[in-house]
Amino acid sequence: MEKSSRKIWEHPWGYAEGFIVASGVLLAGLMLQLTIGNIDPAAFGFPVNIIIGALFMVGLLSLHFFLRRKKIVRWLSGVSSTIPAISLLLAVIVIMGFTPQFSDHVSQEQLPPTPLRGLGWYQMTTSWPFVQLCFYLLTILGLTTLRRTTKKRGWRDIGFYLNHVGLFLALLGGMLGSGDMKRYTMSVKEGSVEWRGTDQLGQMHELPIAIQLDTFMIEEYPPKLVIIDNQTGRILPADRPEAYMFEGVGKTTTLAGNRVEILDFMADAAIVRDSNIVNFVHMPMEGATNAIKVRVTHPSLDHPVEGWVSNGSYLYPYEVLYIDSTTSVAMPVQEVKKYTSKVTVYTKSGHVRKAEIEVNRPLSIENKVVYQYSYDETRGKYSQVSIFEIVTDPWLAVVYAGIFMLLAGALFMFIAGPRQEATPEG
Amino acid sequence: MSWDSFIYFSVAAVILWTAGALIALKGEKKTVPSLLTALGLAVFFAFILGLWFSLERPPLRTMGETRLWYSLFLPLAGLLTYRRWGYRWILSFTTVLSAVFIIVNITKPDIHNKVLMPALQSPWFAPHVIIYMFSYAILGAVTLIAIYYLVRESKISNKGRLMAMTDNLVYVGTALITMGMLMGAIWAKAAWGHYWSWDPKETWAAATWLGYLLYIHYRLRRKASNKTSMYILIVAFLMLQICWVGVNYLPSAQGRSVHTYTME
């Protein structure tokens, strides 16, 4: 690394001092963590976050405008402090990557009773060491950016500002905004209106928005056939499970060494039990299920096995077709392709809006965003309930401004590449 | 086109890439090796396109499918570097690494089907994954260069030039992972309501990103040690591997990550 006759703490500071200072920030965080416990993000909601943000910005600007020539401020806006700060944050994130993380709504008593609990490692993002390191890094980032304004200008500055201001906004906005972010789930029955939502602690609230579910639709992928082990229920072959997706009557496929012929298909089957016989009949009604009739041949069988297979519904149990004493043909639960809620949304201020909401296609209305979250999974495609998530995140604009600046900065980096003078000879 | 024909296309592509790499090792002219490599890329890409059509969705969902893109982008990154910097050995590196991933895909393909769950049906899906795979390929090539440097340091004559190339590749790779990550964040917002939830995959993506930022900032110093720089690259790539494949095995991620789409 750096070779010089300079003693430690003698200016100009280098990486060694950087690691000591960053470790100090980390240790101070740990002390706080051990004495007062985790940070409660809700306590840092409006207006506390605004005040902290304003104080932080005023602090940074004063350091820059009044104390910029001080050696320590100079050091705090350079690579010598940056490298250790990024390294320690990285170390903390690696620890986080190896430790199971719990939502900040989980209380201390519910966490695993290991020493990691006291250190805050199970809820790293709301622990003091993590948050303090982030603010330390933000300080360096902010001062670096401000210092750059005093230097000679060049076209490379565009990339520099996009990247550093972008990260500054995204990080600061994300951290300060987390206290103001509100998420409610709302479960609405087809044909009715709902205005109450459940927060992440399970508490019901009346929301300034009401949703009427006009219709709810689920589209499924075609059913699949598999061969299972009768004993374990595992899909065969065990080391490389095979599945066949239904493509039409008359097709033939091979599954785990069995020749499987598709003889018939019903999208609306009712399963009627008649003493010992199971009958499959057409019955276009709620709760009807998919059924496929197959013929299975296998060298070990004297004659082919024939019969219906179904994955059932909330009304009917599933049906497998026994091939022999060890294997059967089965139809796993179908995968969902798409689910759509047609809704009418009413807001307190008098807005009425009709919309279609899907996963990846949320609805923005006033300062809220409504997401398709789930449905009644026990009833599958016959669900009459749609579950929405309603999110308010007043700081989102700040974070997005940062994200788009970073994206532009990345594009700049991609095109411009590294500084050329940073490539010495030999 | 189905996965069964993969072996024919991939063997043809590897033969073309190997021929290109060998000729590059020998000769001065860049034309023939470039053409052979490009031809191999075309053959390989034809398979991906065929699979895309038959699956009726972009082949980006399973690990096997993402490995496919990785095997494509490695020789592409090698070719671009070869054209720009003229290192004769780079094509051999990328061909070998790409072949390793092809062999993995031949011996251990995933279950392939048409299913694409609703969360993945987004215009961000394809750019997010393709950009990530491209950056992984470039950063994989960079890691090979770092190992090459550390093993043969005393024998490398023009270290400055090698470091300059490494810097260039890392800037391109980091720019791409930055874009991949941010597109992921925008997509996550639309799909799940939040742009960043510190899910295990996201945590390791953040770690990887910081690893490469560390390299970039460390290199800004004129006195930066080449060796330390190369070690940073190797550590960063280890984190990238954890992010890409390791997350499926980590105890901290069992049954938790919303990003594991492989079937049980």
Ligand code: HEM
């Ligand atoms: C994590 C917080 C960060 C800190 C504390 C930081 C700090 C610094 C510092 C001190 C410099 C040298 C400034 C100068 O010479 O005027 C610098 C330059 C640079 N940083 Fe960062 N940075 C951070 C994040 C980023 C990010 C997110 C990117 C890109 C994705 C980035 C890319 C660069 C580049 C490319 C340069 C060289 C710019 C040039 O002069 O052309 N940095 N950074």
